[in-house]
Amino acid sequence: EVQLVESGGALVQPGGSLRLSCAVSGFTFSNYRMHWVRQAPGKGLVWVARINTDGSYTSYADSVKGRFTISRDNAKNTLYLQMSSLRAEDTALYYCAGQQYDTPVDYWGLGTLVTVSS
Amino acid sequence: DIVMTQSPDSLAVSLGERATINCKSSQSVLHNSYNKNFLAWYQQKPGQPPKLLLYLASTRESGVPDRFSGSASGTDFTLTISSLQAEDVALYYCQQYYSLPLTFGGGTKVEIK
Numbered sequence: 001e002v003q004l005v006e007s008g009g010a011l012v013q014p015g016g017s018l019r020l021s022c023a024v025s026g027f028t029f030s031n032y033r034m035h036w037v038r039q040a041p042g043k044g045l046v047w048v049a050r051i052n053t054d055g056s057y058t059s060y061a062d063s064v065k066g067r068f069t070i071s072r073d074n075a076k077n078t079l080y081l082q083m084s085s086l087r088a089e090d091t092a093l094y095y096c097a098g099q100q101y102d103t104p105v106d107y108w109g110l111g112t113l114v115t116v117s118s
Numbered sequence: 119d120i121v122m123t124q125s126p127d128s129l130a131v132s133l134g135e136r137a138t139i140n141c142k143s144s145q146s147v148l149h150n151s152y153n154k155n156f157l158a159w160y161q162q163k164p165g166q167p168p169k170l171l172l173y174l175a176s177t178r179e180s181g182v183p184d185r186f187s188g189s190a191s192g193t194d195f196t197l198t199i200s201s202l203q204a205e206d207v208a209l210y211y212c213q214q215y216y217s218l219p220l221t222f223g224g225g226t227k228v229e230i231k
Contacts, residue, residue, distance in 0.1 A: 035220070044211065050220075059218045061219050095167055103215075104170055104213070105170070105213075105220070106179070
């Protein structure tokens with residue numbers, strides 16, 4: 001059974017930092033490009049970042065570039081998102097998601113909630 | 119960035135009737151190597167992550183009922199639910215996976231009339 005389990009979401013003050021994790025099982029993690037996608041309360045889906053299969057290439061949405069870092073540990077089947085200089089507008093449910101080359105994003109976790117507020 | 123414009127924002131359809139959702143991309147998402155559109159449709163129910171329904175604009179994901187279908191014409195895409203069932207009440211999103219950043223339409227809320 002495919003499972004993606006995010007963790008690390010919390011209430012954090014503006015300017016603070018947080019690290020999200022996504023533990024994967026049920027598929028060959030090292031064969032999948034991995035993404036973080038977020039959804040603010042009552043809003044739509046917004047792509048945040050992507051990392052390629054071996055971690056050598058990353059890409060970010062302009063809104064998080066320079067503040068967020070995506071990484072992965074293929075030995076631990078785990079994806080990470082290091083978030084710093086957090087803003088109120090970063091408040092959202094953060095999903096990790098998996099995609100094979102030239103295919104749609106087909107594996108999604110249940111999400112972890114990040115709330116940025118004083 | 120490729121902008122995905124989805125319409126309508128919401129629609130109410132009677133059980134058993136047809137529901138049609140439109141999505142337009144600001145530029146082509148046709149992948150030349152495959153001659154296919156890199157366009158997906160997702161269904162999201164409250165408290166759940168998105169679920170892949172269709173990819174390559176019209177290919178149903180395994181297990182998706184055949185009342186869901188997709189079509190493409192240039193940069194215009196359509197998701198059709200041929201006979202709306204109660205379990206189809208949800209938000210629907212189109213998404214292009216042709217290039218980064220991945221971009222989603224704003225979503226369409228489907229309800230029962």
